[in-house]
Amino acid sequence: MTVKEYNNAVDIYSDGIYRFAIKHLRNEMLADDVVQETFAKVWQKHEDIQGSKVKSYLFTTAYTSILDVIKKEKRSGDMENVSQQQAGSSDIPNFDIQQHLEQALNTLPEVQKSAVLLRDYEGYSYDEIADILELNASQVKVYIFRARKSLKAYLKRIDILV
Amino acid sequence: MITRENYELFYMDYLEGDLDPALVAELESFLALHPDLRVEDDFLEALEAPEISYTNKSALKFESLPAFDQMSNEDKIIAYHEGILTESQCKTVEQLIATSKGLQTSFDHYQQVYLKPATFTYTHKGKLKRRSTIILWPALMAVAASLTMLFLFNNDISQPEIQHAVLVKEKDSTPIQNTKVEEEELPVLSVKEENGLEKKDINGTKDKNTSVNTNIAPSKTDSLVKNKVIPKITIPQEQNLAEQGIKNGIAQVQTTDPKSNTSTPNVQEGSNSTTSKAMNTSRQNGTYLENALPPLVDYALTKVSKKTGNKPLEIQKEENKPLFKGKFKIKIGSLELKKN
Incomplete structure (x- = not known):
């Protein structure tokens, strides 16, 4: 990957990486750290990364960084007190169902959450998600099915779905 | 010979019933001489593992989804919304939900559990970008001149x-x-x-x-x-x-x-x-x-x-x-x- 391709990747994918991180971490600063760490790691290996694979590599790296942050924050107990800050530049559709869905998303295990986010936000196929999350496609499919059931159950529990 | 230093080895075998019968009498004689070393009768019972079961085993299993014909109706509906069914399978699901109000409701509910991508803008892109290292030989030569x-x-x-x-x-x-x-x-x-x-x-x-x-x-x-x-x-x-x-x-x-x-x-x-x-x-x-x-x-x-x-x-x-x-x-x- 050339420097130009790398900089193009910054333009194209940093928003998605930031969104991916902030949906997991619910904290702007932590999400920003993840984005910077992700691109720093990708830059270190940019000569070995093909330009066509950079998006997958970015999300894989971001996912690993997110899990590291979650483990670290949970150990220190901060994650429980993290205020649900949303990025100032976020533009969540003002639909109740979506807001509740965001909350429901946070009840999912991280791997299911990642699979759903990559599927719904980034439009990845099962194979691509499997590549990013280092699973196989069947596992991803199962996780997504389980996640859908959990989301539906959550929304139904709070009487959003009638 | 059983002593205070090695009696535990014989004692554990004795409690578990594995001690050589020839040594049982010797161990009992030893314990009679050293009553402070004798353990309670429920000593081994306290070591028994409590019954603890992990209830989320299904979450650990990576089973592939069954074939369409073997799927539950709920899975068929999810698969329909996931867009992974063939055209004929989709028609089958549509016919299925048309016959049941409950399935129609479930179908509608699953339709709503998809996230709509929110627009997020990362504002520090400039910090992430890198510059090429280009040696400007003509410029260097001009400076040298x-x-x-x-x-x-x-x-x-x-x-x-x-x-x-x-x-x-x-x-x-x-x-x-x-x-x-x-x-x-x-x-x-x-x-x-x-x-x-x-x-x-x-x-x-x-x-x-x-x-x-x-x-x-x-x-x-x-x-x-x-x-x-x-x-x-x-x-x-x-x-x-x-x-x-x-x-x-x-x-x-x-x-x-x-x-x-x-x-x-x-x-x-x-x-x-x-x-x-x-x-x-x-x-x-x-x-x-x-x-x-x-x-x-x-x-x-x-x-x-x-x-x-x-x-x-x-x-x-x-x-x-x-x-x-x-x-x-x-x-x-x-x-x-x-x-x-």
């Missing part, structure tokens, strides 16, 4: 006595000869009385104004000194040099080869000590002007005259500036050298 030129100019300027170039106003038209100069050569510009002499300007037109001829030895130091040839600038005697061409901003410099008596632009490089000596010499022989040629002019004359052949040199002083100080400009044909 500039530094070289600067060094050369400074080299000349750094010779303070060169600033004391001399214009000698001679009392007669005879070039200075046999002047003893002990050290090196000097670019002496001798001012010669030449009333009525015609002067050639750059364009070759005749002019009765100041005519300045430089008679400069063709060789370097040794030849200049040994051959006793002094470069000269000739001007009319009654006209003050400063009031003439130089004061007016333009001095026509025309060099003359003393041997061939032809005009050739040829400026000899001078050295510091030579300049001082020559100043003294010129003081003895006539009038002079200190700082007549700044070192940069001296340098330029030396360098450019080699490439211009017989073209006359024009030294142009910036108006309203002190003579030979500050800005000046040299024109040789289309070539122009300017110092600001």
Whole structure:
């Protein structure tokens, strides 16, 4: 990957990486750290990364960084007190169902959450998600099915779905 | 033999019923002698593992989804929304939900559990970008050339006595000869009385104004000194040099080869000590002007005259500036050298 391709990747994918991180971490600063760490790691290996694979590599790296942050924050107990800050530049559709869905998303295990986010936000196929999350496609499919059931159950529990 | 040090090994086998029957009597005798080592009867019972079961085993299993025909109705609905069914399978699901209100509701619910991508803008992209490391060889070469030129100019300027170039106003038209100069050569510009002499300007037109001829030895130091040839600038005697061409901003410099008596632009490089000596010499022989040629002019004359052949040199002083100080400009044909 050339420097130009790398900089193009910054333009194209940093928003998605930031969104991916902030949906997991619910904290702007932590999400920003993840984005910077992700691109720093990708830059270190940019000569070995093909330009066509950079998006997958970015999300894989971001996912690993997110899990590291979650483990670290949970150990220190901060994650429980993290205020649900949303990025100032976020533009969540003002639909109740979506807001509740965001909350429901946070009840999912991280791997299911990642699979759903990559599927719904980034439009990845099962194979691509499997590549990013280092699973196989069947596992991803199962996780997504389980996640859908959990989301539906959550929304139904709070009487959003009638 | 069972002792207090090794009794535990026998005791554990005894409690578990694995002790050799031949040793049972010996162990019991030992415990009778050492009742403090005897454990409670429920000792082993306390070690039994409690019944703890992990209830989320299904979450750990990675079972592939069953084939469509073996899927539950709920999974079929999810698969429908996931878009992973064939066209015929989709029709099957649609027919299925049409037959059951409950399935229709479930279908509608699953339709709503898809996240709509929110727009997020990462505002620090600039910090993430990198710059290419490009070696600009042409630029480096240009810098190197500039530094070289600067060094050369400074080299000349750094010779303070060169600033004391001399214009000698001679009392007669005879070039200075046999002047003893002990050290090196000097670019002496001798001012010669030449009333009525015609002067050639750059364009070759005749002019009765100041005519300045430089008679400069063709060789370097040794030849200049040994051959006793002094470069000269000739001007009319009654006209003050400063009031003439130089004061007016333009001095026509025309060099003359003393041997061939032809005009050739040829400026000899001078050295510091030579300049001082020559100043003294010129003081003895006539009038002079200190700082007549700044070192940069001296340098330029030396360098450019080699490439211009017989073209006359024009030294142009910036108006309203002190003579030979500050800005000046040299024109040789289309070539122009300017110092600001």
